[in-house]
Amino acid sequence: xxxxxxxxxxxxxxxxxxxxLSCRASQxxxxxxxxxxxxxxxxxxxxxxxxxxxxxxxxxRFRGSGSGTDFSLIISGLQREDFGTYYCQQSYxxxxxFGEGTKIEIK
Amino acid sequence: xxxxxxxxxxxxxxxxxxALTCSVSGGSFSGYxxxxxxxxxxxxxxxxxxxxxxxxxxxSPSLKSRLTISLDTSKNQFSLKLxxxxxxxxxxxxxxxxxxxxxxxxxxxxxxxxxxxx
Numbered sequence: 001x002x003x004x005x006x007x008x009x010x011x012x013x014x015x016x017x018x019x020x021l022s023c024r025a026s027q028x029x030x031x032x033x034x035x036x037x038x039x040x041x042x043x044x045x046x047x048x049x050x051x052x053x054x055x056x057x058x059x060x061r062f063r064g065s066g067s068g069t070d071f072s073l074i075i076s077g078l079q080r081e082d083f084g085t086y087y088c089q090q091s092y093x094x095x096x097x098f099g100e101g102t103k104i105e106i107k
Numbered sequence: 108x109x110x111x112x113x114x115x116x117x118x119x120x121x122x123x124x125x126a127l128t129c130s131v132s133g134g135s136f137s138g139y140x141x142x143x144x145x146x147x148x149x150x151x152x153x154x155x156x157x158x159x160x161x162x163x164x165x166x167s168p169s170l171k172s173r174l175t176i177s178l179d180t181s182k183n184q185f186s187l188k189l190x191x192x193x194x195x196x197x198x199x200x201x202x203x204x205x206x207x208x209x210x211x212x213x214x215x216x217x218x219x220x221x222x223x224x225x
Contacts, residue, residue, distance in 0.1 A: 091210035
């Protein structure tokens with residue numbers, strides 16, 4: 001199985017900050033990398049697919065980058081509603097696997 | 108707009124079979140994969156398996172011997188059955204639609220909590 005490692009595991013930031021979440025794959029996965037946001041009581045939300053494509057309806061402050069083994073999710077101008085846990089997921093090969101998540105708290 | 112909703116018993120006894128249903132509204136089954144994923148405190152998010160409209164399935168090797176996923180297009184539902192459950196199967200279970208090609212999951216249900224306990 002491909003192992004996905006996310007860092008940091010949690011962060012606390014203020015409204016307006018720019019935050020960068022990292023995700024590393026244990027082997028090359030091309031651009032088969034997706035990012036999701038999970039908030040308690042809500043359906044998880046797809047933010048970015050294929051490493052850098054922004055899902056329809058997702059605010060432009062979310063941006064994804066990377067290829068191969070190293071990927072990033074950048075949130076420029078953090079908003080209060082961006083709290084939650086962010087997961088990366090590889091879809092290069094089954095079993096599809098997720099990172100452990102980065103929990104974002106808004107100060 | 109496609110919506111997914113999970114349903115099933117919230118409590119299952121050890122060694123029994125966990126059965127969940129995902130009801131799909133507002134869209135077609137064809138052209139997509141239909142997955143089950145779970146969230147546990149210990150393992151985080153874990154993809155369990157998917158089914159295509161054709162009926163072809165793909166399961167996580169760690170669960171393959173215990174897992175069944177089926178599709179009932181007449182009821183707009185797909186289902187999960189996990190046999191011989193233990194406390195380790197206690198989790199928040201999600202269903203999701205997958206877009207073929209890049210294989211990302213673009214629509215998810217809100218999840219249903221299942222506890223395995225006697």
